[in-house]
Amino acid sequence: MKVNQLIKLLPINFFFITRFLVLVIFCLLLTCLFIIQSSSAEPVKITLMMQALEATQWEPFVKEFNDQHSDIELEVIEGPNATNQVEDLYTSSFLLGNSPYDLVFMDIVWVSKFAAAGWLRSLSDRLSKVDLAAFLEGDINGGMYQGELYRIPIRSDGGILYYRSDLLEKNGYQPPNTFTELINISHILQEKKLAEWGYLWTGKQYEGLSAMFMEVLSGYGAFWINPYTLEVGLDSTTAIEAVNFLRSTLDKKISPMGVTTYAEEEVRRLFQTGNAVFMRNWPYAFGLLSDHSSPIKGKFKIKPMVHANNYFSGSCLGGWGLGITKNSQHPDAAWEVIKFFSSEEVQRRFVLATGYVPSRRSLFNDSDILTKFSYYPQLLNVIENSILRPPIPQYAQASDILQRYLSAAITNQLRPEVAMEKAAAETRYLLGKQKSNND
Structure with a gap:
């Protein structure tokens, strides 16, 4: 190729090379900007209310959850120790509209009222039949209303x-x-x-x-x-x-x-x-x-x-569990909280720390729990023959x-x-x- 022909092509090649380099640099800048924004983005805030005593008992587990989930900040608001007063506060927040809570920590007898009022999201599609079978049947039934699941049991109870x-x-x-x-x-x-x-x-x-x-x-x-x-x-x-x-x-x-x-x-x-x-x-x-x-x-x-x-x-049958509010803007993040609190490992450590009754059947025969609470097999027999209010x-x-x-x-x-x-x-x-x- 003659020199004058090469010179004629040079501006065109230079133009495309320059354009390509600019595009690469722009993409790199966008990527860096996205990474910086993601790392500095505020975590999603999830709130719920518990009785003051229970909130104190859950405090180390709340900290553990937040340490493990940099994208979610769980905040537990301390309510009165009287359960009827906690129910009244939840009810008032729903009736006034724009409730500040993403999750409801529910007594088993609140489920029908809250679900019928349209204050809760159905959780039926969140768990498989195998997942459900790991919990006590009565506790799952206590979280149902008109064929839909609205509450995942965190701990059980029975007279x-x-x-x-x-x-x-x-x-x-x-x-x-x-x-x-x-x-x-x-x-x-x-x-x-x-x-x-x-x-x-x-x-x-x-x-x-x-x-x-x-x-x-x-x-x-x-x-x-x-x-x-x-x-x-x-x-x-x-x-x-x-x-x-x-x-x-x-x-x-x-x-x-x-x-x-x-x-x-x-x-x-x-x-x-x-x-x-x-x-x-x-x-x-x-x-x-x-x-x-x-x-x-x-x-x-x-x-x-x-x-x-x-x-x-x-x-x-008594017991407490978690449900997701209808007005929550972050239901998936709220579900992460439920998965953590209801997991076998967290329930095991919570039971060992507090003496509360687990909602997962396997934990009634857990070796660590039986070492501390030898009566749990008897308790399982009582809970499995429970009746709902x-x-x-x-x-x-x-x-x-x-x-x-x-x-x-x-x-x-x-x-x-x-x-x-x-x-x-x-x-x-x-x-x-x-x-x-x-x-």
């Missing part, structure tokens, strides 16, 4: 019967299976001056009264509300027998009159003094009763609740009705028959509109 194994063994008694056996053993040991009281239960007018009564109802083959038909069974013969049983423990001085004002801790503290034979409470009490300073350490055991002849024991949107109102009239019955303000008839009538009125709509 159990504590008994003084040392007193029963020394006096030749097997743990009672029926209400009658519990009354008879209590009476005999009281007569022998081996215990001041026979049976302690939560009779204060609050949610704990409804939870406890669910178990007595089940033990008599009765029911509160059928969630499918909305039939009310509080004024049935067997339901009135259940009230009469509670009333009889007071009339016969098997239980102190004070139980009509007792919540869980009042009951637990009195049982821990060694002055009672039986107690209905939740699993949390086991660790406190087993403390090195406890007068009854090593002198008690647990079993399923008692029942009437020809009927079966029922433990009222009525999963209806109006549960809070229905529970309030039951509490008022049941409290009137056990404090002799109303005869059991009258109290239950009034409770049933008010509950039917409450559910009447929903039943008409369903029809």
Whole structure:
């Protein structure tokens, strides 16, 4: 090629080479800018509210989550320790609109109300059948509403019967299976001056009264509300027998009159003094009763609740879990929090630190947990035979009705028959509109 021809081509090649280099440099600059922006971008903020005590217990796990997720910042807001007040705060935030919460830390009895109001996102497509099977069936059922899953269980709970194994063994008694056996053993040991009281239960007018009564109802083959038909069974013969049983423990001085004002801790503290034979409470009490300073350490055991002849024991299912709010702008980030909190490893360490009951079945036979809590296989039997409080949107109102009239019955303000008839009538009125709509 001649020199003059080469010179003619040079400007064209130089133009394309220069353009190419400029394009490469521009792309490199954009890439660097993207990396700088990504590294300096604020993490997505996810908020939820917990009772103050529980928030403190979760604090190290929240820090661990944030350390592991640079793109998500989890903030836990401390609420009141009273669960009904936490529910009210969540409800108010939803009713006012633009709730600040991405997640709801939910008691099992809130699910139907929150889901029916449209405040929660369905989680049904987030877990496979295999994933769901790892959790306790009752806990998963407690997170369902109209066939959709709205709550992933973080920890479970269930009512159990504590008994003084040392007193029963020394006096030749097997743990009672029926209400009658519990009354008879209590009476005999009281007569022998081996215990001041026979049976302690939560009779204060609050949610704990409804939870406890669910178990007595089940033990008599009765029911509160059928969630499918909305039939009310509080004024049935067997339901009135259940009230009469509670009333009889007071009339016969098997239980102190004070139980009509007792919540869980009042009951637990009195049982821990060694002055009672039986107690209905939740699993949390086991660790406190087993403390090195406890007068009854090593002198008690647990079993399923008692029942009437020809009927079966029922433990009222409790527990807490997480749901994603409908208005959350970051549902995928919120789901990462749920996955972390509900994972087997985090649940294992949380249970070991707090003594709460896991929602994953495998952990009831975990070697580390069994070393610290040897009673967990027995507890699994109780939890797996649990019963749900009525999963209806109006549960809070229905529970309030039951509490008022049941409290009137056990404090002799109303005869059991009258109290239950009034409770049933008010509950039917409450559910009447929903039943008409369903029809």
